Amino acid sequence: MSLLRLGPAAEYIGGTVAALLATWPADPSARTDDEWSALRAALPEGTGSATIRSRTRQITGYLGVYGRPPADLCELEGPPAVARQVSLAAADRQQVAVDRVDDRIVRVWSQLPMCAAPVSYRDWVWHAFDVVLPAIVPAGVKVCTPTLRPGDGKVRVDLPWQTPHTPPRLDGHTRALGVDWGVNTLLTATVADLDPDGTVVVQGRPLRFDATGVSAKLVRLRRHREHLNTKVDHVIRLRDGRPAHTPAEQALTAKLVLLKAEHSAVCARIRHLNKALAWSAARWLVDQATAVGATVIYVEDLATLEGRGGSRSLNRRISGAVRGTVFTAIAHLAAKEGAAVVTVPARGTSSGCPRCGGAVKHVKTPQRSVAGYRWATCSCGLSMDRDHAAAQRIAARGLANQAKTRRGRNGNAAIRTATDTPVRHRTRRPTPAATIPPLRDRRKTVPTPKQTRPATVKTSRLLPLRRQVPAPADSPSRSAGQRPAGRTPQDTNPQGPVSQVPHTIPTTAPRHPHRVRGAALGRGFHRHVHATPVTNRDGSTSRTSGLPRIA
Structure with missing residues (x-):
């Protein structure tokens, strides 16, 4: 089968595999300079290092199984699985x-x-x-x-x-939105402006889409899926070792059907939650870009990022399939708003300082200078969140290299090679003197005035204290005196419906429901997704603009 009939993507991958097979070295893990030069000359234009390494590992695995190299891409790749359609x-x-x-x-x-x-x-x-x-x-x-x-x-x-659509321009932008992928925080963005003199000015306010709660839910669902898969394999081995058409074999078959049905339900739940999370994050990001007037969104290209070992959980979280869906959704929704989406190289975005370009030190918190992930510090005086600093660096890298933006074979715009430029933070406007409250005069030159206290006593928000409730008028007088403080005796067989026993709620201290800091539970896409509210250019915030929603 000709690769030209499979489309440009298959033709590009087939050319990469053909170049690797034509220049296959004696030791693919350690090519010499001459072997690298010959390989680069035979590869298609624009082939990245990640593609070379992944295809090299694929060919090496084929050699280990069959003992010979594959003839072409059709022999290296298995038959595609196509759904009924x-x-x-x-x-x-x-x-x-x-x-x-x-x-x-x-x-x-x-x-x-x-x-x-x-x-x-x-x-x-x-x-x-x-x-x-x-x-x-x-x-x-x-x-x-x-x-x-x-x-x-x-x-x-x-x-x-x-629908008629005009592709947005790739250069000439003066305001952009830089977006960084995070491990704990899914998206962290910042607004950057390009001055006429070529200086990139960023705002100090970060924009975050924190989906830690949803990520934890996905991790639990994946663990449950793997546990079910292990149980299915175990039941299959038990069933195969039993004689056919016996009660034990039939019981195991029935149990296997239930386990497979539950496994399919968990897989469907993971797919639906990933899709909802991706489109909600994309909708939030495009709304932020539209609200601030940004005409381009710069996203780091994670296709060139590889897991270097170290932590299997970290590699799994970095290479999540939800990020590909997020990027596709961002490109789709941004096209409707007339904004461009451009990818920039991901190398060095988190390890470099956005101000001076030097190496940053990653610590746990500003107060704890031990090795960590969350905070970034630099010798130039930079001290900010690591993802926020990376978003500033991505925005500056995109605005400074607009002339190098090109569209690929799939229509996505990308900057292949970029040079970093330092950013400058926008100076805050001075606060008017009228808004500063006057300092309290604490000198003891005059007698201290008496403080007026309210006549009522502050009570609980749920139930008043027993001693503050007036006794009913028709209650009989008691000659034995006042009952000592404590729980009110309850009738063991009350007449009529009783919603709740009064003494089960403490009446001496107010109850405060659990609230995650800065979150509105039960609203938007998910009750544990916390996103920065969308603020318009005039400073107003709509009623539903801060709610993460699905596009």
């Missing part, structure tokens, strides 16, 4: 037609054969079915040929539509 876009207008009935209904006509071996046009009959469009599809767009995906007793329709 009917791509009507592969047919021409003589077999498929799409008509727009009204704003909400689309009628699809398809000519299908009436027998197994049609020989004339009389063996073909036109069939029609209506598709109800969702509310997100605009009324005046052009609807394209759909793709049908049968499964679970239903037929799902992938119906694309086209």
Whole structure:
């Protein structure tokens, strides 16, 4: 099969594999300078080091299994797994037609054969079915040929539509949004401006999309999935060792069906949560860029970043598939707003100082100068959050190298090689003197005035104290005196509905519900996603702008 018929991506990968096989060295882990020169000359233009290393490991693994090198990409890669689908876009207008009935209904006509071996046009009959469009599809767009995906007793329709779109410009930007991927915080962004003299000025306010709670949930779901997978393998081994058609074998088969169903449900839950998290983060980031008037979003390219060992959990968190979905969602939503999305090289964004360009020291906190991850300090006086410093460096790297922006084969804009430029922080405006409250005169030159106290006593927000509740008027007088302080006796068999026993709630101290700092639980995409509110350029904040939502 020709690689040209598979598309430009397969052609590019096939050229990379062919170049590696043509210049395969004696020791692929330690190439000489001449071997590297020959390989670079044979590789396609724009091939990165990460692609070379990953394909080299793939070919090495093939050699270890089969004892010979593969012939080409088709032999190196296994057969693709394609889901059940009917791509009507592969047919021409003589077999498929799409008509727009009204704003909400689309009628699809398809000519299908009436027998197994049609020989004339009389063996073909036109069939029609209506598709109800969702509310997100605009009324005046052009609807394209759909793709049908049968499964679970239903037929799902992938119906694309086209809207006129002008690609945003890649250079000439004066305000940008620099975004850094984080391990604990998913996205950290900052606003940067390009002055006429070429200086990059950044704002000191970081923008964060903290999804630590959702990440912890995903980790728990992955552990549960692996535990179920282990149990499935164990039950399969037990079932295979039992005689067929016995009660023990049938019981194990029934248990295996339940475990596989639960495993599929957990996998679906992980996929849905990843997708919701990715689109919510992308929607938040594009809203921030629109609110501050940024015309470009610079994101570091993690395709060139590799896990160097050290920690398997760190490598797994860095290489999460959710980041690819986030980038795709950002590019899709930013195109609607007319903003460009450009990737910049990721090397050195967290290890360099955005002010002077020197090496930074990563510590735990500003007060604890021991080795850590969260905080970055430099000899020039820099002391800020590590992700915030990296976002400033990414924004400066993108604004200073706008002329080097190019579009790749897939249409994504990227800066392949970039030079760093120092950033300058915007000076804060002086606070007006009228807003500064006067200092309290604490000199003892006059007698201390008496303080007026409120007549009422501060009580609990839930239930008042027992001694503050007035006795009912019809209560009989007690000759034995006042009952000592303590819990109020309760009736063991109360008459009528009782919502809650009063003495189960402390009446002496107020109860404060658990609130994560700076969070509004129960609102937005997820109750444990904490994002910086979207503030408009005039300083106003809408009622729902700070809520993480799904696009």
